[in-house]
Amino acid sequence: MAGVEHEVTRNKQVTLKHYVSGFPKESDMNVVTSSISLNVPQGSKDTPLNGFGVAKVVDSTHPNYEKGDLVWGFTGWEEYSLVTAPEVLIKIQHIDVPLSYYAGILGMPGMTAYGGFYEVCSPKKGEYVYVSAASGAVGQLVGQFAKLVGCYVVGSAGSKEKVNLLTSKFGFDGAFNYKEEPDLDAALKRYFPEGIDIYFENVGGKMLDAVLLNMRLRGRIAVCGMISQYNLDKPEGVHNLMQVVGKRIRLEGFGASDYYHLYSKYTDFVIPFIKEGKINYVEDVAEGIESAPAALVGLFSGKNIGKQLVVVDCK
Amino acid sequence: MAGVEHEVTRNKQVTLKHYVSGFPKESDMNVVTSSISLNVPQGSKDTPLNGFGVAKVVDSTHPNYEKGDLVWGFTGWEEYSLVTAPEVLIKIQHIDVPLSYYAGILGMPGMTAYGGFYEVCSPKKGEYVYVSAASGAVGQLVGQFAKLVGCYVVGSAGSKEKVNLLTSKFGFDGAFNYKEEPDLDAALKRYFPEGIDIYFENVGGKMLDAVLLNMRLRGRIAVCGMISQYNLDKPEGVHNLMQVVGKRIRLEGFGASDYYHLYSKYTDFVIPFIKEGKINYVEDVAEGIESAPAALVGLFSGKNIGKQLVVVDCK
Numbered sequence: 001m002a003g004v005e006h007e008v009t010r011n012k013q014v015t016l017k018h019y020v021s022g023f024p025k026e027s028d029m030n031v032v033t034s035s036i037s038l039n040v041p042q043g044s045k046d047t048p049l050n051g052f053g054v055a056k057v058v059d060s061t062h063p064n065y066e067k068g069d070l071v072w073g074f075t076g077w078e079e080y081s082l083v084t085a086p087e088v089l090i091k092i093q094h095i096d097v098p099l100s101y102y103a104g105i106l107g108m109p110g111m112t113a114y115g116g117f118y119e120v121c122s123p124k125k126g127e128y129v130y131v132s133a134a135s136g137a138v139g140q141l142v143g144q145f146a147k148l149v150g151c152y153v154v155g156s157a158g159s160k161e162k163v164n165l166l167t168s169k170f171g172f173d174g175a176f177n178y179k180e181e182p183d184l185d186a187a188l189k190r191y192f193p194e195g196i197d198i199y200f201e202n203v204g205g206k207m208l209d210a211v212l213l214n215m216r217l218r219g220r221i222a223v224c225g226m227i228s229q230y231n232l233d234k235p236e237g238v239h240n241l242m243q244v245v246g247k248r249i250r251l252e253g254f255g256a257s258d259y260y261h262l263y264s265k266y267t268d269f270v271i272p273f274i275k276e277g278k279i280n281y282v283e284d285v286a287e288g289i290e291s292a293p294a295a296l297v298g299l300f301s302g303k304n305i306g307k308q309l310v311v312v313d314c315k
Numbered sequence: 316m317a318g319v320e321h322e323v324t325r326n327k328q329v330t331l332k333h334y335v336s337g338f339p340k341e342s343d344m345n346v347v348t349s350s351i352s353l354n355v356p357q358g359s360k361d362t363p364l365n366g367f368g369v370a371k372v373v374d375s376t377h378p379n380y381e382k383g384d385l386v387w388g389f390t391g392w393e394e395y396s397l398v399t400a401p402e403v404l405i406k407i408q409h410i411d412v413p414l415s416y417y418a419g420i421l422g423m424p425g426m427t428a429y430g431g432f433y434e435v436c437s438p439k440k441g442e443y444v445y446v447s448a449a450s451g452a453v454g455q456l457v458g459q460f461a462k463l464v465g466c467y468v469v470g471s472a473g474s475k476e477k478v479n480l481l482t483s484k485f486g487f488d489g490a491f492n493y494k495e496e497p498d499l500d501a502a503l504k505r506y507f508p509e510g511i512d513i514y515f516e517n518v519g520g521k522m523l524d525a526v527l528l529n530m531r532l533r534g535r536i537a538v539c540g541m542i543s544q545y546n547l548d549k550p551e552g553v554h555n556l557m558q559v560v561g562k563r564i565r566l567e568g569f570g571a572s573d574y575y576h577l578y579s580k581y582t583d584f585v586i587p588f589i590k591e592g593k594i595n596y597v598e599d600v601a602e603g604i605e606s607a608p609a610a611l612v613g614l615f616s617g618k619n620i621g622k623q624l625v626v627v628d629c630k
Contacts, residue, residue, distance in 0.1 A: 204557065223559050230557075237552010242519065242545075244538050244568030251566045253559030 011036035013048035013078035014292045023231040023300050029293040036080045048076040049292075053312075054092070054102045055081065062086045070095065072102035077292055079312055090260075094267065097274055104137055104307040105274065105281040106267060108256045112224055113141035114266045115259030120222040120252050121198045125150035128192050130211065133202035134172065135162040135282070137307035138224060142200045143172045144279050151198070154191045156207075158302040165305070169280050184210035198222070201251075204229040205236040212240035212249070221251040231300060282306030288313060326351040328363035328393035329607045338546040338615050344608040351395045363391040364611075368627075369407070369417045370396065377401045385410065387417035392607055394627055405575075409582065412589055419452055419622040420589065420596040421582060423571045427539055428456035429581045430574030435537040435567050436513045440465035443507055445526065448517035449487065450477040450597070452622035453539055457515045458487045459594050466513070469506045471522075473617040480620070484595050499525035513537070519544040520551040527555035527564070536566040546615060597621030603628060 011034050020028045032046055039059050053075040057065050065071070065086055073089035075081045083089060092102055104110065116138070117123060129146040133139045134155025143166065146153040154174040155166045166175035174191050181187040188196070188210055195216035201208060204226025211221070229235040243249060259266075273279040284304040286295040292310045299308055326349050335343045347361055353373050368390040372380050380386070380401055388404035390396045398404060407417055419425065431453070432438060444461040448454045449470025458481065461468040469489040470481045481490035489506050496502040503511070503525055510531035516523060519541025526536070544550040558564060574581075588594040599619040601610040607625045614623055 208556070223556075225560060226557050235554045235557060237554050238556055239550045239552050241523070241538075241553055242541050242550060244566065245540060245570065246568070248568050248570065248573065250568075251559065253561070253563050253565075255560070255563065258563065 007038040008035050009038055009080065010034075011078055011080045012289050013046055013076065014289060015046045015048050021231075022233065024297055026293040026297050029296075031290050031293070036082070038080065048078045049296075050074060050076050052103055052108045054099050054107075055089075060086075065089070065091070070099065070102075072107045077289065077310075079289060090263065094271055097271065100283060100285070100309055100311075101274070101281065103309055104283060105141060105270065105279070109137035109307060110141060110270065111256035111259050111263060111266060113138045113145060114270070115256060115262065116222045116224050116254050117142050117145050117198075117200060119259060119262075120254050121200070121220045123149045123151055123198055127151045127197035128194060128216070129153040129198045129200070130188070130192065130196045131155040131172075131200045131202070132178070132207050133157065133225075133227060134175065135165050135170075135306060136202065136304075139200065139202055140165075140170050140282060140306065141279070143170050146198075147171045148273075156187075159305075162302075162305055165282060169282065178207065185213050188214040195219075200224060201226070203227055205238070208238050209240045212238075212243040215243060215247050215249050217247050219247060219249045221249060223251060223253045227300070284308050286310045322353045323350050324353055324395065325349075326393055326395045327604050328361055328391065329604060330361045330363050336546075337548065339612055341608040341612050344611075346605050346608070351397070353395065363393045363396075364607075365389060365391050367418055367423045369414050369422075370404075375401075380404070380406070385414065385417075387422050392604065392625075394604060405578065409586055412586065415598060415600070415624055415626075416589070416596065418624055419598060420456060420585065420594070424452035424622060425456060425585065426571035426574050426578060426581060428453045428460060429585070430571060430577065431537045431539050431569050432457045432460050432513075432515060434574060434577075435569050436515070436535045438464045438466055438513055442466045442512035443509060443531070444468040444513045444515070445503070445507065445511045446470040446487075446515045446517070447493070447522050448472065448540075448542060449490065450480050450485075450621060451517065451619075454515070454517055455480075455485050455597060455621065456594070458485045461513075462486045463588075471502075474620075477617075477620055480597060484597065493522065500528050503529040510534075515539060516541070518542055520553070523553050524555045527553075527558040530558060530562050530564050532562050534562060534564045536564060538566060538568040542615070599623050601625045 013032050015030045015032055017028055054072045055075055057067055057069040060066055070092040071089040129151045131139045131142045134143055135157045143153050143155050152173050155172045156176050156178045157163050158179050163175045163177050166172040176187055192214055196214050197216050197219050199211045199221045201221050201223045202225050205228040284306045289312045295308050295310050298304055328347050330345050330347055332343055369387045370390055372382055372384040375381055385407040386404040444466045446454045446457045449458055450472045458468050458470050467488050470487045471491050471493045472478050473494050478490045478492050481487040491502055507529055511529050512531050512534050514526045514536045516536050516538045517540050520543040599621045604627045610623050610625050613619055
């Protein structure tokens with residue numbers, strides 16, 4: 001490799017100042033500017049945060065990837081990333097849909113909704129489905145998938161605007177603002193007088209306790225996340241777990257990566273629905289990597305509406 | 316039916332004086348003596364407690380049952396019961412084993428252990444299995460079934476005598492007294508340095524929280540019961556449920572009745588082991604229906620060693 005001319009460019013990155021416990025603040029993060037060689041190999045000075053993104057290959061020594069390829073997968077919060085394990089990236093095959101969809105409906109959140117709902121929950125027509133954080137990156141899809149199966153689906157979210165989206169844009173049969181319900185058990189009994197067959201769990205804590213009281217016999221709870229608990233020093237206690245015995249409830253944790261082997265089956269399934277406008281996907285787009293810290297912080301107060309994206313302006 | 320001569324006999328029953336919340340006391344129950352006709356039909360004055368028992372048919376108008384048949388199933392806590400729905404009874408086919416086994420290893424507790432361990436947990440050779448309340452009616456069987464599969468199995472119980480039974484009589488690889496462990500998480504880490512694949516849950520509360528911290532990827536928790544929680548006004552909170560997401564844990568409630576269709580398969584499986592002495596079953600026998608209230612109360616303080624039975628002296 002000696003003698004290879006390296007193109008060096010500016011590389012803005014989002015880094016953590018220190019280990020963060022509790023709720024992250026913008027001031028916990030830095031947006032730093034370093035430089036990076038656009039040829040493999042090179043080294044990076046700071047370690048940025050990481051997450052799922054959509055990217056274009058600018059250089060590759062791996063036989064499966066070449067310059068210009070579009071990929072999605074686990075990347076750094078930076079303008080340019082050196083990827084040393086390219087098997088964490090999936091090549092983008094369909095470019096007749098918005099590329100941002102590969103960070104959402106056609107990426108990790110899409111696989112989360114697909115695997116979690118169809119594989120973990122085994123839904124049947126006519127079943128009663130409840131989705132929390134229902135307007136989020138995953139929840140909005142679970143609701144629409146549930147309608148495709150012929151389920152009755154109700155979602156909850158944290159603002160009037162989000163609640164309206166659930167019924168107007170995503171076809172939920174009902175929706176409520178959990179912040180306006182002092183008694184979550186009573187709210188669920190209103191929307192599910194017959195009880196809940198499937199709960200797609202995104203929030204944890206008090207909501208899970210209320211749901212357990214309203215589950216039906218042989219109900220399923222797919223645990224995708226528990227965002228209400230992530231930033232607490234000590235997670236809230238869940239008191240109603242005894243319900244799982246009498247009601248034969250199955251509660252199961254999962255992640256999108258468990259279902260990546262189904263990815264092409266999923267895209268074959270979902271892309272036609274996207275093109276026909278039968279499945280909608282709402283994104284909340286922040287512009288520029290400098291906006292990433294605020295976008296992350298906003299997730300925990302529910303500021304985003306739909307899938308939170310950050311557009312990094314890379315050439 | 317007019318003109319049929321009715322044989323009337325004394326019938327001792329255990330009844331509740333009032334609705335009981337919290338831990339039951341002997342003084343919450345009465346042992347009453349009423350009379351009952353031994354011919355069908357008749358009516359009973361008081362409603363006794365009910366539970367699983369072994370009985371002999373003294374009269375029947377149902378074509379599947381005749382006088383002298385031995386049965387097990389859901390019966391009253393009384394010397395004689397009128398059974399109006401005989402489909403809750405199973406006829407005893409094998410009488411070359413102790414009849415009391417049909418209230419234990421060959422009855423509901425046996426089906427609980429069999430269904431809960433083999434069907435819910437899908438154990439594989441070499442997996443790490445933990446059983447709480449391990450010397451009880453169900454736990455002692457789960458441990459022995461786990462050894463048959465080739466699992467490593469550790470149990471916990473609440474006295475030195477019970478802990479000794481686990482390793483000496485039931486073949487557990489390890490055992491500990493949970494009452495002597497101020498830090499359950501540390502105790503589990505000692506016995507399961509590699510973590511737990513399968514937890515057979517009988518107790519709930521703090522134990523479940525400690526187990527969640529020690530579960531392995533794709534671990535399974537079969538929730539049979541949560542005896543530590545039954546008599547609390549408000550169940551303890553379980554704080555570590557977030558573990559189910561990252562570790563893809565499946566937590567599932569079940570009951571013996573889910574598996575009664577496997578009953579003859581189970582007896583074919585287990586009776587040879589019983590006869591060869593390869594599976595042991597320890598019973599704690601109280602004599603006479605008058606001892607039933609104390610026997611029930613003793614369950615909640617762990618006074619019993621093995622399956623608690625009450626022998627009702629009926630002719």
